[in-house]
Amino acid sequence: MQLILNVNIKRQGEYMGKMIYTIKPEYHDIESLTKILGEHPEIQFASLMGVDIGGNGTDEKIPIKLFIKDMYEMLKFGIQTDGSSVELQGIADLNNARVDLLPDTECTWFVDYNYEHYNDENGLPVGTLKIPSFIIHDGKLVCSRSILKRAQVHFKNEMNNVLKNHPEITRSLDFKYEDVDEILLTVATELEMWVKTPEQSADFEELHTSQILKEQYWKRTMGTVRTVLEKIMNLLECYDLKPEMAHKEVGGITNKIDAKGRITHVMEQLEIDWRFSNPIQAADNEIFVKELIEDQFRHHGLEVLFRAKPIEGVAGNGEHTHFGVAVKLKDNKKINLFSPFDMKKDYLSEIGYGAVMGLLKNYEVINPIVSATNDAFNRLKPGFEAPVCIVTSLGGTKESPSRNRSVLLGVIRNIDSNNATRFELRSPNPYSNTYLVIASCYQGMLDGIVSVTEAGMDCRMLEKEISKKYGEEAIYLEKFREYRSEKDVFAYYTQEERDKLYGKAPSTVWENISAFASNEIKQQALKKGDVFTDELINSFRVSTTEKWKNELNGRIIHENIMLLKTFVKLHSESDHATDLDVVNWERIVYLKTKLMKDSMTKKCIFTKIKTAISQGDYDSASDLQIQMNEKMSEIRALYIEYKNNIF
Numbered sequence: 001m002q003l004i005l006n007v008n009i010k011r012q013g014e015y016m017g018k019m020i021y022t023i024k025p026e027y028h029d030i031e032s033l034t035k036i037l038g039e040h041p042e043i044q045f046a047s048l049m050g051v052d053i054g055g056n057g058t059d060e061k062i063p064i065k066l067f068i069k070d071m072y073e074m075l076k077f078g079i080q081t082d083g084s085s086v087e088l089q090g091i092a093d094l095n096n097a098r099v100d101l102l103p104d105t106e107c108t109w110f111v112d113y114n115y116e117h118y119n120d121e122n123g124l125p126v127g128t129l130k131i132p133s134f135i136i137h138d139g140k141l142v143c144s145r146s147i148l149k150r151a152q153v154h155f156k157n158e159m160n161n162v163l164k165n166h167p168e169i170t171r172s173l174d175f176k177y178e179d180v181d182e183i184l185l186t187v188a189t190e191l192e193m194w195v196k197t198p199e200q201s202a203d204f205e206e207l208h209t210s211q212i213l214k215e216q217y218w219k220r221t222m223g224t225v226r227t228v229l230e231k232i233m234n235l236l237e238c239y240d241l242k243p244e245m246a247h248k249e250v251g252g253i254t255n256k257i258d259a260k261g262r263i264t265h266v267m268e269q270l271e272i273d274w275r276f277s278n279p280i281q282a283a284d285n286e287i288f289v290k291e292l293i294e295d296q297f298r299h300h301g302l303e304v305l306f307r308a309k310p311i312e313g314v315a316g317n318g319e320h321t322h323f324g325v326a327v328k329l330k331d332n333k334k335i336n337l338f339s340p341f342d343m344k345k346d347y348l349s350e351i352g353y354g355a356v357m358g359l360l361k362n363y364e365v366i367n368p369i370v371s372a373t374n375d376a377f378n379r380l381k382p383g384f385e386a387p388v389c390i391v392t393s394l395g396g397t398k399e400s401p402s403r404n405r406s407v408l409l410g411v412i413r414n415i416d417s418n419n420a421t422r423f424e425l426r427s428p429n430p431y432s433n434t435y436l437v438i439a440s441c442y443q444g445m446l447d448g449i450v451s452v453t454e455a456g457m458d459c460r461m462l463e464k465e466i467s468k469k470y471g472e473e474a475i476y477l478e479k480f481r482e483y484r485s486e487k488d489v490f491a492y493y494t495q496e497e498r499d500k501l502y503g504k505a506p507s508t509v510w511e512n513i514s515a516f517a518s519n520e521i522k523q524q525a526l527k528k529g530d531v532f533t534d535e536l537i538n539s540f541r542v543s544t545t546e547k548w549k550n551e552l553n554g555r556i557i558h559e560n561i562m563l564l565k566t567f568v569k570l571h572s573e574s575d576h577a578t579d580l581d582v583v584n585w586e587r588i589v590y591l592k593t594k595l596m597k598d599s600m601t602k603k604c605i606f607t608k609i610k611t612a613i614s615q616g617d618y619d620s621a622s623d624l625q626i627q628m629n630e631k632m633s634e635i636r637a638l639y640i641e642y643k644n645n646i647f
Helices: 030-039 064-069 071-077 144-165 167-172 204-212 223-238 279-299 350-361 363-370 374-379 434-454 459-466 495-502 509-513 520-530 534-564 579-596 605-614 618-644
Strands: 007-011 014-019 043-049 060-063 079-082 098-103 109-118 125-137 180-196 243-252 263-265 267-274 303-305 321-329 334-336 409-414 417-425
Touching: 030 064, 030 071, 043 064, 060 064, 060 079, 064 071, 071 098, 109 279, 125 144, 144 167, 144 180, 144 279, 144 321, 144 434, 144 520, 167 350, 180 279, 180 434, 223 243, 223 267, 223 279, 267 279, 279 303, 279 434, 321 350, 321 434, 334 417, 350 363, 350 409, 350 417, 350 434, 350 459, 363 434, 363 509, 363 520, 363 534, 374 509, 374 534, 434 520, 509 534, 509 618, 520 534, 534 579, 534 605, 534 618, 579 605, 579 618, 605 618
Parallel strands: 043 125
Antiparallel strands: 007 014, 043 060, 079 098, 098 125, 109 125, 180 267, 180 303, 180 321, 243 267, 321 334, 321 417, 409 417
16 A cells, blocks of 8 residues: 655664655545554654634644544544634634634645654654644634635535536537536645844845845755755655745845855745645645745754745745646546637636636735735835736737736746646735635635626637726726736836726735725625635634734834834044935934934824824824834935945
C-alpha cells in the first residue's frame, strides 16, 4: 500500500528508517489509521487544527495513544474545547464558549516533524499528525474552513444549474451537459516573505536603491538561504505538494560576509510556489507551508517575516491567488470553463467574462475580507506593484496576452493552451485569511456568471460591457464605473481620475470594514447558499474592528513614538550648518510636535486618536490615522535628507 512519498533519512551517519509525510483521505478509516500509526511510533501526537474567523489555526495536541484509543468518537463526534480563546466574536461568547473540533476526513492530513526532538525507539524526528478540522458551535459549523466548504459546494451546484439550463454555453465550448462528470475548482497561491538575520536591519536607502535597480530580482541565492530553500523545496516534494518554483523577489540587499568568508547579515525577499489544488486543500496547504518555512529558517538561525509590509518604503509581501474553473467529462477530458473555444476570437468564454465581472462588481464587500489589517494597507499603495483600483486587464489583443501588473485582477491566458486560462487576484497578502478570500471570490464570481447567463449575454456583448466607459449604460456592471484598463493605472491616471473611474479605495481598516454596512445589496452575493451568514459577517466585522483599534492604540502609536524619539538634532554652528539644515530641522520639530506632543490648549494627533477610540468614534480615529500616516511618511523622508546633509 503506497500511502505517500517515503524518503530515507540518516542522522549521525546511521540509517534510521522511513518517514511518512501525509495521510490521504482514502486512508482515514479506523483500520487503516490504526495500522499506519502503529507502524510509525515516531508519530507521537495528533493535533486537531480548526481555523477561526480570523484565520488562526488551533493546535489541540493529543497523545497519539489516546487518539488511537478514542479514534471512533473523535472522528465521528470530534472533541470539545474552549472557544473563548478563538476569534468567534458574537458567536462563542464567555457565557456560551464551548466549541467542538470535528476532523475533516475528506482532506489530506500532514505529519509535522520536530527536527529538534527525536524518537528514542527509531531515532526519527517526533511527528505530530496535523488534522484539519471544522469548528462547531451550538450544532453549527462556524469556522473559516466550513465557510469555504459551503462556498465550494454552492459554486459547483449553481454552475451545474447554469450548464444544465443554458445549453448555448456548453455548445459554445464544444461539449454536452450530459457528458459532464464533475465540476472542478482549482486554487493556487504565491507566497512571498522576507528572510533576515535576527536583531539586524538594513539601511533604508540601501534597500530602496537595490529595489529600484532590481539588483536582487531572480538572483542566485547563497549560503544559508540557499541551503534552507533547497531543503524546503525537497520537503514540499515529500509532502506531495509539487513545488514549482522558488526565487529571490525584488526586495533585499547583497549578503554581508566576514573576513572568514561566513555570511553574517541576511536581508532578502523570497517567493515560493507550489501546485494548485481544490479550494479547501489549497488553503490548508498554505497554512502548513508557512509553518514549515518558518521552522526550517528558524532552525538555521534566520527569521521569516510574512507581514504584508515588514519594511516601510520597500517591497512588501503579496500572496497572489489564482482561480480556475473546469469540467471533467465522463471520458476524463477536461475543459477550462474560463477559456473560449477559439482563443484567437475571444478573450474569455461567457462564464469567464461573468466571473471577472462578478468579482469586480462585488469587490467592495470582498475587499474587507482580503485586506483586514493595518499591515495590509501599508502594502496597498501606488508604486510597489500592489493593486489599489478595482480594475482588470484582458490584454492588448486576443493573440498577444499581456500581464498588466497595476490591476487588481489579472487575466492569465496562453494563446496556445485553453487549459492555462485563470484569474490572479493580486491584493491578498500572507496574513490574509485565505479560506475566506477564496470563498468570497468564488461567491462574487458566481454572482456574475449567473447574472450574465440569465441575461443571455454572449461574448461580444460581454467584452463590450467589461470595456465600457464611465457613464455608459450597462446590463450588469455599474454605469458610473470603468472596469478594464490596458494601461498602467498609476502612471496614466491621476489620483482624482482613478477615484472617479474605479471607485475611491479605502485607506484604513475601518473604511474598508464599513463597506459591509454601505453595500447591503452587494453583501447578498456573499450570503447566497448560506455561505456567509449575517452572524458570521458580523463576527468577522467585530473581530476585525477590535484588532484594528487595539493595534492602532496599543502598538502603532507606541512604535511611532519610539521612532520619533530617535529623530534628534544633529547640527550646530561648528558643524557648518546651512540654512537648509535649519529649515529641515524646524520642519521636523513641527511634525514631531504635531504628532506626539500635547500642550495645555492643543492635543497631538496620537492623543486625538486614543481619545476617539475610547469614545467609540471610529470615523474620527480612521481620519486621524490617515493624517498620522501621511505625517510619519513625511518626517521619515525629511529626517533622512536632514541627516545626510550633516558632516
